[in-house]
Amino acid sequence: MKIIDTKEWQERVDFEGSVGITGSHDWHAEEMVPVISDHQLYAKRAPLTFWRSDRATAERFQRLAAQWRAETSFVSNPEIIHMNFAYQQIIGLGPAAVRHILEDLATRGGHWFWALEAIVGENKAEGASSIRAAREAWLAWGREAGFIR
Numbered sequence: 784m785k786i787i788d789t790k791e792w793q794e795r796v797d798f799e800g801s802v803g804i805t806g807s808h809d810w811h812a813e814e815m816v817p818v819i820s821d822h823q824l825y826a827k828r829a830p831l832t833f834w835r836s837d838r839a840t841a842e843r844f845q846r847l848a849a850q851w852r853a854e855t856s857f858v859s860n861p862e863i864i865h866m867n868f869a870y871q872q873i874i875g876l877g878p879a880a881v882r883h884i885l886e887d888l889a890t891r892g893g894h895w896f897w898a899l900e901a902i903v904g905e906n907k908a909e910g911a912s913s914i915r916a917a918r919e920a921w922l923a924w925g926r927e928a929g930f931i932r
Contacts, residue, residue: 840876844883847873852893865897874901885925888918896921 851869858864873880881902888895899921900906907924908917925931 837879840879841883844873844876844880848883848887855894861894861897864894870898874898877902881925882930885922885931889922889931892918 847869851867851873854869855864855867864870873884881899884895884898884902887893888899896906896908896917908920911917911920922931
């Protein structure tokens with residue numbers, strides 16, 4: 784059995800939606816079974832436009848957002864607001880939650896920038912001089928990307 788290193792394996796499977804391995808370890812090419820020692824798998828993101836939300840996701844988002852608001856409405860510490868379990872579960876919904884987050888941001892405002900950046904993988908409001916400017920930057924991006932109207 785030939786063992787290839789991480790770089791060679793990554794070159795073989797480097798395409799959108801593939802799964803990669805972080806760290807240095809061996810990969811059994813013939814069996815496609817990783818040999819991992821204390822390293823984590825990571826999933827490369829497919830383009831966000833490929834992700835669509837369904838009714839179940841919308842309902843789950845609404846339930847989690849209501850729970851998050853109830854649990855953090857009187858909290859001023861951003862770390863506590865962002866580390867709330869319901870908020871983290873919303874981030875865990877991944878790209879399917881982006882439309883719902885943007886819609887909520889447009890109608891209610893709120894601390895959604897952290898979740899959006901975590902899901903999208905970049906800050907679409909970088910350099911914004913105020914919360915209003917950041918909100919408008921994210922909403923403009925959401926319209927351009929087709930998530931909201």
